[in-house]
């Protein structure tokens with residue numbers, strides 16, 4: 001299954017943030033949208049970073065409550081691993097495993113078009129495995 005196919009089943013749109021927003025504002029946006037990471041973009045919608053709930057936990061563990069006023073730009077990850085629409089679920093899984101992160105923004109011709117989380121990967125991989133098993137059962141039954 002390709003990234004493009006997964007995105008057609010998901011809600012359209014990606015929740016993004018601005019690097020100048022504070023960590024407190026990042027927390028509010030993550031909570032409001034019930035998501036685990038915000039893709040940070042500039043005014044031309046280029047991906048310039050990503051900040052996840054793990055970053056927020058680290059920032060507060062290191063800096064205490066006062067760090068909630070820090071700009072996200074100080075703590076976000078700037079080198080973002082992305083996928084494109086033609087990549088497969090296997091490609092996404094490999095990038096997540098190698099990079100040890102659970103979110104991969106999807107970029108098409110330089111434009112941010114979606115995000116895939118580890119939850120999406122598990123959901124669609126499970127569906128694929130169930131479909132393969134059903135095909136195998138049907139093949140055995142009719143052989």
Ligand code: AMP
Nearest residue numbers: 050052054077079080081101102103104
């Ligand atoms: P996560 O597992 O997604 O909560 O992220 C764990 C760490 O990896 C955090 O420091 C994130 O900022 C970073 N991170 C998350 N997604 C990506 C990505 N696609 N590329 C690079 N770093 C990422």
